[in-house]
Amino acid sequence: MALPELLSILLRLAELVFAAIVAGLTGAYLHAARGATALSLARFIYVEVVAALSILFALVWLLPFSGSFISWPGDLFFAVLWFVGFGLLVDWLGGSCGGVFEWDGIGFGGDAGGCTRLKADLAFVFLSGVVWLVSALVGIYWVRKHTRRAPVVTTTHRRRWYRSRV
Known part of the structure; x- marks a missing residue:
């Protein structure tokens, strides 16, 4: 098995695992925020739908006979969907839990306001x-x-335009 084929299988498994983790975390947040309007939870609903579709397509494209290499336009489309979801969540977070990539104070202990x-x-x-x-x-x-x-076809002679093959 060549390196791209092995890398593709590992990437599909990572896509599946990460989408399942996002679906679980986002679903837990949506469950805790029940009673809120759908408009206020639209960002989280979007991320949950993208996670569900990613799980489905990662499973389908993980199958060996599905031709997962020719599905690169779908991979690119899902990458854009995920980065849009990231932007929506960063915009919603808005610095209330610190910087986006600031990981100080995050641990396994208590969860201060759901920031962890x-x-x-x-x-x-x-x-x-x-x-x-x-x-x-x-x-x-x-x-x-x-x-x-x-292949590039090179000819050594030219046919006259008035001669027919018949």
């Missing part, structure tokens, strides 16, 4: 976007390496 879960959700959304992007790049590399180009 939200930052973990944010981190896995970002990681999922990166993994989908790398998967798209590996797919582009594989497709470019394995596409056949039409």
